[in-house]
Amino acid sequence: MEEALAEEFETHRGHLRAVAYRMLGSTAEAEDAVQEAWLRLARAGAGGVANLAGWLTTVVGRICLDMLRSRRTRREEPLETHVPDPVVTDPAEVAALADSVGLALMVVLETLKPPERLAFVLHDLFGVPFEEIAPIVGKSPAAATQLASRARRRVRGAARPDVGLAAQREVVDAFLAASRAGDFEALVAVLDPDVVLRVDAGTASKLVRGARDVASQALLFARGAGAVARPVVVNGQAGLVATVAERPVAVFCPTVRGGRFVEVDIVADPDRVAALVGPGQ
Known part of the structure; x- marks a missing residue:
C-alpha cells in the first residue's frame, strides 16, 4: 500500500518542487518541503482525499509558509542584497522554459510578506482557488484575495525579457x-x-x-x-x-x-x- 502511495507521490514531485521553489527561492529548502509533504502523506494516508494533487499543493504551501515565517524570525536584520537560488540548465534543454520564473521575479517575491507570497504563488502561478488558500493563511477568501492583489502590484515591477x-x-x-x-x-x-x-x-x-x-x-x-x-x-x-x-x-x-x-x-x-x-x- 505504501509503495503504491509512494509511486503516486512521485508523479506529483516535480509540481510540488516547483511550488516550493517559487515560495522559498531555495532549491535545498524546496526539496526539504517536498520531503516533509511526503512524510505527512505517508502518516495520514490518502484515504478520503479526492484530489491528491490539490491536497499536496496546499500541504506544501503550509510547510513553506511556516519555513518563511521561521526564516524571518531567525534573521535579526534583512539581508542587504539577496539573490535566490538560480535554476541553471544547459542551453540545449529548452523543453521546460515555458514554466520558468525569471530570477528578477524571484528577487521581488523575496520582498513580499510570507502570506502575500503564498497567496500570489498558489493563486496566480498555480491556479489554486482563494477558498483553498484562505485556511492556510488563517483568513477569509476575500482577505486572501487582497493578499494576492497586494503581491501582484509589487510583482508588476519585476523586470522581464522582451525578446526570446x-x-x-x-x-x-x-x-x-x-x-x-x-x-x-x-x-x-x-x-x-x-x-x-x-x-x-x-x-x-x-x-x-x-x-x-x-x-x-x-x-x-x-x-x-x-x-x-x-x-x-x-x-x-x-x-x-x-x-x-x-x-x-x-x-x-x-x-x-x-x-x-x-x-x-x-x-x-x-x-x-x-x-x-x-x-x-
Missing part, C-alpha cells in the same frame, strides 16, 4: 566580448542607463546602479578573476556560469529589454554555486 532566448544570447555575448576586450564604452552600450546589478556573494554582497558603475564592476571582475564563462540558461533566460580551474564560482543572469541589460543578478558565493551547478553545467 536567441536575442538575449546575442546581448549576453556582446557584453562578454566587451568584458574580455576591456572595452568600457562597449560595455556601457549594452547596459540600460538605469541598470541594477545585484551580487550575492554571501558576506560580500553589493547593489550597484547605473551603467557606468556596473561596467566598472564588470571590468574589475574580468581582470581579476581569471574566470572562464560558459553559456547556460538561468531560470529560462540567457546567462553564464563563471568557472575558475573548472570549478563554478558564479552564476550570471541578466534581464534583457530593448537590447540592453536592465537588471543583472549574480550569485557569487563559490560554495553555494558549486552546490547549485552540477557537473557539466
